[in-house]
Amino acid sequence: MISLSKPPTTAAQREALELLQQGRRFLLTGHVRPDGDCIGAEAALASVLTALDKEVWILNPDPVEPQFDYLARDFVFGAYDGGEPPRHDVTVLLDCSELDRCGRLADVLAGGASRKLVIDHHLHHGPPWWDAAYVDHGASATGLLVHRIARQLGIELDRAGAQGVFTSIVTDTGWFKYSNTDAETLAVAADLVAHGVDPDALYRSIYQRKRRSHPLETGKVLATTEYYEDGRLAVVTMPREGDGGAPALDGDDVLDLLRAVESVEVVLSLRELAGGLVKLSARSKTDYDVNALARLFGGGGHRKASGATIEGELDEVKDRLVIAASRRFREARGS
Ligand SMILES: [Mn+2]
Structure with missing residues (x-):
């Protein structure tokens, strides 16, 4: 006790x-x-x-x-x-x-x-x-x-x-x-x-005080889901609209739904900000250390939840992140 x-x-x-x-x-x-x-x-x-x-x-x-x-x-x-x-x-x-x-x-x-x-x-x-x-x-x-x-x-x-x-x-x-x-x-x-x-x-x-558009916005983000590493890594992207960044969205809902997929161990959510920046939110539901991943990109946080703000175009940042994240999966397998 x-x-x-x-x-x-x-x-x-x-x-x-x-x-x-x-x-x-x-x-x-x-x-x-x-x-x-x-x-x-x-x-x-x-x-x-x-x-x-x-x-x-x-x-x-x-x-x-x-x-x-x-x-x-x-x-x-x-x-x-x-x-x-x-x-x-x-x-x-x-x-x-x-x-x-x-x-x-x-x-x-x-x-x-x-x-x-x-x-x-x-x-x-x-x-x-x-x-x-x-x-x-x-x-x-x-x-x-x-x-x-x-x-x-x-x-x-x-x-x-x-x-x-x-x-x-x-x-x-x-x-x-x-x-x-x-x-x-x-x-x-x-x-x-x-x-x-x-x-x-x-x-x-x-x-439970979200806008009526919230479910639709969540659906739009979920529709961008891509899987890598045999479904162990899931990535979603939120491109910016107009002059501002991507629409503000409670990303926890998206991250929760993707973690609910059995094969998924790591979720990366990438939100495009104004000024050529991309905001990364990374979550892990296993021993995979997303703090170490975020630190490679100048961010940090916890082993199971971390983030970073990264300079670059959305697609280019996504490619770099997927490569780095995949490498860590392979290292963990010892190959
Ligand atoms: Mn805290």
Whole structure:
């Protein structure tokens, strides 16, 4: 049985907890196009820091997606539009460990005098650059780490903070489907429900408010499916339309349907962006390491879910990716 009392604290975590206790004015931020884990963790940490009587601002490089608008009822999510961020003495970077993932905010934050704290569950490559870090790449979500922090600091999350952690967990585990769903994740989820989270209401908010055109758009993307490596690799492409990028689509639906094919181990989804860029989302349902694949193209993430933004034409990028992905299949077979 998982104890939800107080998780043991490592020396590195203690430094992070001290920084949270010592700081007075906190700026919470995350990666470009913040996802449910990123903003959920921000919401949860904001409620922990508010309970500690700290001043807190959340400022992201991009706005919050409408599917998470229920969190914006309890917290103000600023979207950076230039100028000076609010005066703060600690910057907390959530759900990524590199300032350059913060888009236009990166330079402003890097140049600031604030101390830097990273809270993240991604694999970090390169030397540590922060003042303190609370990192565990075995954690299912960054929001789960904030829940550990709350327990270690002896803070009971309010309902708003609990909704943040729940949002983090369900979006990063595919609503408890992925292999990162462990005992702690489920125990924390139970604790959050006990603190007022309504799973059904959140499921509807996050996943069941799509446009009427969504099924048709999903069908259009699925129609581009190509299989390689005897059906172990599936690739879909989303060409851009007009002057913008490819139409925004909740790609999780596409990725889920393709992973449902028995032979498929790896899914690559390629979305053409404006400016000669292609956004890769890569998913694995086996030991195949899509983080290693994404890293070949300047991206990264987790072994089973990763991404990259790649320069080039859609078809050319697809060819390069298929070659690299196929090579890794052959290497795994030892031939
Ligand atoms: Mn995450």
